[in-house]
Amino acid sequence: MELLPKRGSMRISSLFICSLYLLLSTLLSPAYAKKQTYVVYLGSHARDPEIEVSTLEYNTVRDSHYNLLGSFLGSKEKAQDAIFYSYTRHINGFAATLDEAEVAEISKHQDVISVFLNEPRKLHTTRSWEFVGLERDGQIQPSWSNARFGEDTIIANLDSGVWPESRSFSDEEFGPIPAKWKGICQNGEDPTFHCNRKLIGARFFNKGYFTGVGSQANVSAFNSPRDDDGHGTHTLSTAGGNFVSGVNVFGVGNGTAKGGSPKARVAAYKVCGPEIPGAGSCYDADILAGFDMAIQDGVDVISISLGGTAGPYFQDSIAIGSFHAIKLGIVVVSSAGNNGPKEATVSNLAPWLITVAASSMDRQFTTNLILDNNMSFTGVSLSDKCLPNNTFFPIVTAKSVKAANVTDEDAELCKTGAMDPIKAKGKILVCMRGEIGRVEKGLNAALVGAVGIVIANTEANGDELLSDPHIVPALQISYVDGQALIAYVNSTISPTAYITPPTTLLGTKPAPVMAEFSSRGPNKITPEILKPDITAPGVNVIAAYTEAHGPVDKGFDTRRTPYFVQSGTSMACPHVAGVAGLLKTLHPGWSPAAIKSAIMTTTRTRDNAVERITNGPNEKATPFNYGAGHIRPNRAMDPGLIYDLTDEDYLSFLCALDYNEKQIMLFTNSPFICPKPISLVNLNYPSITIPFFNGPITVTRTVKNVGSSPATYIARVINPPGLFIDVQPKTLTFATIGEQKSFNVTITATKLSAIGGNLFGSLTWLDGKHYVRSPIVVQASH
Ligand SMILES: *[C@@H]1O[C@H](CO)[C@@H](O)[C@H](O)[C@H]1NC(C)=O
Ligand SMILES: *[C@@H]1O[C@H](CO)[C@@H](O)[C@H](O)[C@H]1NC(C)=O
Ligand SMILES: *[C@@H]1O[C@H](CO)[C@@H](O)[C@H](O)[C@H]1NC(C)=O
Ligand SMILES: *[C@@H]1O[C@H](CO)[C@@H](O)[C@H](O)[C@H]1NC(C)=O
Ligand SMILES: *[C@@H]1O[C@H](CO)[C@@H](O)[C@H](O)[C@H]1NC(C)=O
Ligand SMILES: *[C@@H]1O[C@H](CO)[C@@H](O)[C@H](O)[C@H]1NC(C)=O
Numbered sequence: 001m002e003l004l005p006k007r008g009s010m011r012i013s014s015l016f017i018c019s020l021y022l023l024l025s026t027l028l029s030p031a032y033a034k035k036q037t038y039v040v041y042l043g044s045h046a047r048d049p050e051i052e053v054s055t056l057e058y059n060t061v062r063d064s065h066y067n068l069l070g071s072f073l074g075s076k077e078k079a080q081d082a083i084f085y086s087y088t089r090h091i092n093g094f095a096a097t098l099d100e101a102e103v104a105e106i107s108k109h110q111d112v113i114s115v116f117l118n119e120p121r122k123l124h125t126t127r128s129w130e131f132v133g134l135e136r137d138g139q140i141q142p143s144w145s146n147a148r149f150g151e152d153t154i155i156a157n158l159d160s161g162v163w164p165e166s167r168s169f170s171d172e173e174f175g176p177i178p179a180k181w182k183g184i185c186q187n188g189e190d191p192t193f194h195c196n197r198k199l200i201g202a203r204f205f206n207k208g209y210f211t212g213v214g215s216q217a218n219v220s221a222f223n224s225p226r227d228d229d230g231h232g233t234h235t236l237s238t239a240g241g242n243f244v245s246g247v248n249v250f251g252v253g254n255g256t257a258k259g260g261s262p263k264a265r266v267a268a269y270k271v272c273g274p275e276i277p278g279a280g281s282c283y284d285a286d287i288l289a290g291f292d293m294a295i296q297d298g299v300d301v302i303s304i305s306l307g308g309t310a311g312p313y314f315q316d317s318i319a320i321g322s323f324h325a326i327k328l329g330i331v332v333v334s335s336a337g338n339n340g341p342k343e344a345t346v347s348n349l350a351p352w353l354i355t356v357a358a359s360s361m362d363r364q365f366t367t368n369l370i371l372d373n374n375m376s377f378t379g380v381s382l383s384d385k386c387l388p389n390n391t392f393f394p395i396v397t398a399k400s401v402k403a404a405n406v407t408d409e410d411a412e413l414c415k416t417g418a419m420d421p422i423k424a425k426g427k428i429l430v431c432m433r434g435e436i437g438r439v440e441k442g443l444n445a446a447l448v449g450a451v452g453i454v455i456a457n458t459e460a461n462g463d464e465l466l467s468d469p470h471i472v473p474a475l476q477i478s479y480v481d482g483q484a485l486i487a488y489v490n491s492t493i494s495p496t497a498y499i500t501p502p503t504t505l506l507g508t509k510p511a512p513v514m515a516e517f518s519s520r521g522p523n524k525i526t527p528e529i530l531k532p533d534i535t536a537p538g539v540n541v542i543a544a545y546t547e548a549h550g551p552v553d554k555g556f557d558t559r560r561t562p563y564f565v566q567s568g569t570s571m572a573c574p575h576v577a578g579v580a581g582l583l584k585t586l587h588p589g590w591s592p593a594a595i596k597s598a599i600m601t602t603t604r605t606r607d608n609a610v611e612r613i614t615n616g617p618n619e620k621a622t623p624f625n626y627g628a629g630h631i632r633p634n635r636a637m638d639p640g641l642i643y644d645l646t647d648e649d650y651l652s653f654l655c656a657l658d659y660n661e662k663q664i665m666l667f668t669n670s671p672f673i674c675p676k677p678i679s680l681v682n683l684n685y686p687s688i689t690i691p692f693f694n695g696p697i698t699v700t701r702t703v704k705n706v707g708s709s710p711a712t713y714i715a716r717v718i719n720p721p722g723l724f725i726d727v728q729p730k731t732l733t734f735a736t737i738g739e740q741k742s743f744n745v746t747i748t749a750t751k752l753s754a755i756g757g758n759l760f761g762s763l764t765w766l767d768g769k770h771y772v773r774s775p776i777v778v779q780a781s782h
């Protein structure tokens with residue numbers, strides 16, 4: 001799995017990971033007995049998950065795994081050698097070293113749901129809470145205090161661990177640990193690692209990593225839950241970190257850092273080790289072990305900011321782990337991925353996950369480039385290096401100072417060794433964004449003696465500006481500005497310029513804007529389910545960080561930043577986990593689906609300039625970019641109506657995916673009869689998506705009243721272009737709280753021949769106080 005921050009151009013396609021993995025294994029062993037590590041997934045345990053079980057019983061389960069695998073390998077002893085994890089708590093299955101022939105045989109066994117490779121995945125302050133409305137002019141809004149800041153809720157993340165010394169996890173003012181907590185603080189090889197009444201638990205899971213490509217890594221960096229990366233500390237503090245005042249990064253972004261549920265307790269499950277070049281850092285077998293334990297330990301919310309390429313649900317450790325979590329009422333929030341802006345790139349597609357896209361907030365760390373003709377360009381940077389005051393330096397394009405042996409393209413991108421030190425010395429270089437890390441371009445410029453850099457966006461990047469901790473005076477500017485700057489530099493004899501130190505600008509418009517990197521829909525596994533579900537702040541988010549390395553994570557960077565800025569859907573995900581924590585405190589009896597519905601039906605789809613949210617200056621965003629819209633926690637706490645889902649609904653969903661009743665029995669304790677006929681468009685999801693539309697279709701939804709009673713809601717529809725939407729009945733009356741009402745939505749084409757492509761509309765139920773909005777997405781076949 002991939003941690004999902006947006007780090008320069010360090011994007012590696014999964015295809016590459018797989019081929020590298022296969023290549024290594026092919027080289028290491030003869031083809032006929034190629035051993036690799038796999039997960040063998042067996043569904044649920046045949047026991048009531050609410051009942052406490054003894055260690056003896058776990059041993060019995062483990063034994064059953066040895067017997068099952070032993071029957072294929074010839075002996076129980078061989079099975080004991082091969083198995084490196086037995087999942088005994090909630091998830092039933094094991095991880096083992098096997099060859100392809102063995103896998104083929106085991107897959108046929110009637111108790112086996114799936115067998116899949118233990119593959120690596122990648123990991124995908126705070127103004128953001130004010131931006132989403134929990135604060136206004138620095139004042140806490142009543143809904144936040146009503147939800148008691150997430151008190152008594154336990155939020156966990158599966159990530160790269162945690163930096164326990166961070167002030168975001170201090171336990172001052174926290175009472176005793178909630179009695180329901182059953183976890184531990186496993187410090188492994190790091191005696192300085194500790195938990196407290198705020199950070200109540202930590203564990204690490206590394207066997208899948210070390211049997212995979214991770215065997216090349218520094219072992220001691222993954223033998224404790226300590227976060228040597230920074231990603232896990234950042235995401236956990238965004239979901240549930242304390243209020244910490246006086247936080248800034250190199251003097252900018254001053255403010256009080258905090259999580260969405262600042263009074264929640266938190267726990268870290270480290271499932272990701274140091275990143276191996278060319279591979280991910282989080283392995284399926286470890287992710288499943290983390291889920292199994294977090295469920296057992298008694299967490300309420302799981303935030304998981306990582307993912308890989310979307311595939312079948314039961315060959316995907318996040319889909320499997322979260323399926324077992326939601327059965328026990330645990331909300332699981334995941335990131336959508338950083339593979340945008342291409343279509344159909346969104347991952348974490350299971351309908352029981354809340355899948356989060358990333359967008360900007362109304363804050364920028366601005367820096368100006370001032371030219372000798374008084375022309376100036378505004379860009380962004382988080383560099384702590386400044387040019388001497390008001391001293392102008394020659395400015396040149398990197399291409400114009402290229403080394404003799406390199407191409408124009410390599411020089412333009414400021415690649416390593418592409419500039420000539422004699423020509424570049426003492427100058428500000430203009431580099432194009434792309435291919436290599438943005439901070440690395442600055443380093444390359446510094447290595448040839450340049451005094452600063454300007455990174456100009458390409459046309460594809462448009463206006464997307466990411467503030468980076470450059471090690472030289474630097475700024476990043478938009479495509480349009482970049483072209484104007486290059487034209488000036490091109491056409492002027494001896495131009496000179498000056499770069500100002502970064503400052504914090506608030507209230508910038510428009511915001512939010514969808515991040516270019518945020519993965520897009522449609523959902524390529526189950527197109528009837530809209531993904532992503534929602535968007536939240538994920539650009540330039542300040543939160544707690546590791547102090548194991550500097551912000552650039554390279555040996556030369558000796559700076560340490562207890563709070564740091566990062567961007568990615570990884571950063572957006574814990575914002576929603578923090579809000580889910582508030583909802584858990586406020587409505588402890590609500591199901592994960594109810595909490596998700598509350599979050600999805602109360603969003604905004606307009607930005608702070610009161611226009612529809614955009615993907616940049618020239619493109620309106622759609623539900624394929626932001627799902628139901630931008631998170632609005634104040635309203636989520638009082639949604640009025642919810643679209644709920646039960647375990648049976650998810651089992652029916654599995655029937656629709658063509659799992660037969662015997663297989664479905666493996667997920668549950670009691671027999672289940674698949675309803676017939678069954679249609680995926682009727683899953684009671686808070687959004688409506690019709691793929692392959694080619695004529696009238698009716699879908700059914702059921703809402704539950706959780707607002708006031710009596711209550712009367714009327715339907716308001718925005719028709720997608722060329723379509724007509726009829727809702728029956730058009731009025732829903734509720735006499736009591738908890739009452740449920742069903743309605744039908746019929747979609748017809750008004751001019752069938754004229755329509756085609758993706759069409760977007762919405763349905764909103766209004767009672768004068770609540771607006772319960774669902775996006776409607778129709779993919780017309782012609
Ligand atoms: C391995 O990791 C540990 C813990 O992070 C660190 O102290 C040590 O310096 C690392 N060793 C190497 C060779 O990188
Ligand atoms: C930000 O905080 C730092 C340290 O607390 C302080 O030195 C600086 O003056 C502050 N800047 C602003 C603009 O408030
Ligand atoms: C630039 O602005 C400064 C102060 O505003 C002024 O003194 C100077 O003459 C201007 N230079 C040009 C080239 O316009
Ligand atoms: C630059 O000028 C500002 C204000 O004029 C001053 O506060 C700052 O210390 C100066 N910086 C340097 C590096 O001289
Ligand atoms: C170009 O030549 C220089 C000097 O010989 C060398 O340092 C640099 O690495 C070379 N660059 C490339 C891209 O080959
Ligand atoms: C700058 O000049 C080069 C030729 O020297 C040309 O290829 C390029 O298009 C010019 N760029 C702009 C933005 O004018």
Ligand SMILES: *[C@@H]1O[C@H](CO)[C@@H](O)[C@H](O)[C@H]1NC(C)=O
Nearest residue numbers: 698700728729741742743744
């Ligand atoms: C929805 O449509 C179905 C099938 O046409 C019908 O049986 C059902 O009564 C309708 N439900 C409502 C609430 O109108």
